[in-house]
Amino acid sequence: MILETLDLDPAELERRTGWQIKPQGACKGERCVPLPAAGGGRVDARLLAERLGMPLVRDEPSGLWCLGPEAGGRALADVRAPDLELPDVHGRAFRLRSLRGRKVLLVAWASW
Structure with missing residues (x-):
């Protein structure tokens, strides 16, 4: 999110990041992070960045x-792999779901 000022409008913040400012703090879905009340209904980007683990940098x-974006969540939203169908070494169709319920090490490789 590119900013001209560190004094953020809550509606603009929600539109651009999904974080909504509520009385209990900054909320996104079921997750809320406490924020102190800001004067004039604005949000301080420095405090928001600190509390949510968001990088904040300035181009002088x-x-x-x-x-x-916030860095406090998981890199993966789900531990289940998508259902892929790829050819095996003999050219026959292989579905990843055939391995469901087993531990699998999936290695992806490309020559480029």
């Missing part, structure tokens, strides 16, 4: 700020 020449 342009005077712009960049607020990155």
Whole structure:
């Protein structure tokens, strides 16, 4: 999220990041992170970045700020692999779901 100021409008913040400012703090879905009440109904990007684990950097020449995505969640939303169908070494169709219920090490490789 590119910013010209660190004083954020809550509606704009929600539209661009999904984080909604509520009385209990910054909320996204079922997750809420406490934030102190801000004056004038605005949100301080520095405090938000600190509390949510979002990177915040400034480009000095342009005077712009960049607020990155939160880093406090999991990299994977689910531990289940998608149902893939690929050819095996003999060219026959193989479905990943045939291995469901077993521990599997899936290695992906590309020559490029």
